[in-house]
Amino acid sequence: MAKKLHYFNLNGLAESIRYLLHYAGEKFEDVRYDLKSWPDKKVKESLPYGQLPLYEEGGAKLTQSLAIARYIAVKANLLPTDPWEQAVLDSFVFTIYDFWSKVGTFIKEQDPARKAAIKKEIIDENIDFYFSRFEKYLKENKGHFGGKLTWVDFVLVGIVESANLFLGVEIQKIYPTVGMLVKEVLSLPGVKEYVATRKPYVI
Ligand SMILES: N[C@@H](CCC(=O)N[C@@H](CS)C(=O)NCC(=O)O)C(=O)O
Numbered sequence: 319m320a321k322k323l324h325y326f327n328l329n330g331l332a333e334s335i336r337y338l339l340h341y342a343g344e345k346f347e348d349v350r351y352d353l354k355s356w357p358d359k360k361v362k363e364s365l366p367y368g369q370l371p372l373y374e375e376g377g378a379k380l381t382q383s384l385a386i387a388r389y390i391a392v393k394a395n396l397l398p399t400d401p402w403e404q405a406v407l408d409s410f411v412f413t414i415y416d417f418w419s420k421v422g423t424f425i426k427e428q429d430p431a432r433k434a435a436i437k438k439e440i441i442d443e444n445i446d447f448y449f450s451r452f453e454k455y456l457k458e459n460k461g462h463f464g465g466k467l468t469w470v471d472f473v474l475v476g477i478v479e480s481a482n483l484f485l486g487v488e489i490q491k492i493y494p495t496v497g498m499l500v501k502e503v504l505s506l507p508g509v510k511e512y513v514a515t516r517k518p519y520v521i
């Protein structure tokens with residue numbers, strides 16, 4: 319069954335999905351759109367909610383980055399079976415996205431002064447608020463959100479990389495346990511080979 323992941327030529331909300339697909343050994347078409355020529359009216363109108371990422375299997379379409387990541391994670395055995403453990407991981411994933419929504423506000427802001435102020439707030443306050451907590455939890459749980467490798471670790475790494483790219487920071491250097499997790503995920507079979515050949519992202 320033909321599999322396709324559609325997203326921009328960016329890591330953004332799709333990089334963790336790319337990692338998961340490569341780790342799972344799935345053959346898929348990594349379809350990329352140029353952000354500079356977005357919105358491509360024809361593509362946008364073909365998307366269920368006008369947004370990316372979109373994942374396709376055969377003719378079936380799945381939107382929402384976390385739903386896509388979770389689906390691939392189930393197939394790759396990266397989700398615990400215990401409902402409580404699943405819920406704890408969901409809670410982390412939504413918290414990681416709470417942080418990402420601040421970065422999203424920065425990305426969307428057009429006014430240079432407001433953009434600079436949002437960036438300052440993220441760097442001075444939000445990064446530490448979220449990442450000092452992630453760091454502590456990871457340290458106490460064998461370096462992983464679920465005590466062992468799960469899909470949430472992939473999501474965190476994708477978001478760290480993307481935040482770094484947009485804000486010009488290096489979050490993984492400030493929080494050593496987060497840094498170790500980034501290294502681990504990027505060295506996983508399948509992911510390592512993908513990362514070695516991916517082109518640098520330009521924004
Ligand atoms: N909640 C959605 C958000 C999707 C989203 O915001 N996509 C952005 C890129 S990160 C997009 O498609 N922007 C282009 C547009 O809205 O035209 C998800 O997690 O997949």
